[in-house]
Amino acid sequence: MTVVVDASVLVDSLVEGPLAGLVDQRLHDEDAFWAPHLIDAEVGHALRAGVRRGELSVSAASGALDAPLVTLDARLAAAPGLPAVVECLALTEG
Numbered sequence: 001m002t003v004v005v006d007a008s009v010l011v012d013s014l015v016e017g018p019l020a021g022l023v024d025q026r027l028h029d030e031d032a033f034w035a036p037h038l039i040d041a042e043v044g045h046a047l048r049a050g051v052r053r054g055e056l057s058v059s060a061a062s063g064a065l066d067a068p069l070v071t072l073d074a075r076l077a078a079a080p081g082l083p084a085v086v087e088c089l090a091l092t093e094g
Contacts, residue, residue, distance in 0.1 A: 011043055015047075070087045070089050071089070
């Protein structure tokens with residue numbers, strides 16, 4: 001099944017919030033995830049708001065942004081100077 005996730009789900013999972021276990025369990029066996037096209041901005045906004053309200057530490061918010069980028073795009077994974085760890089799941093030829 002394909003599910004649509006919103007920023008609240010991703011943020012709670014990324015910062016290991018109080019519902020992270022439930023979120024991870026719910027999403028574990030899904031075939032695919034869809035997200036609104038502004039999900040990156042929404043996650044960033046939610047992290048910033050959490051820090052501003054004192055609900056998240058700066059280190060927890062920063063740690064959430066240190067999550068690896070998982071891609072099938074070998075060209076993206078090979079790009080120099082990326083500010084994230086990249087895990088390329090593309091099959092190699094040969």
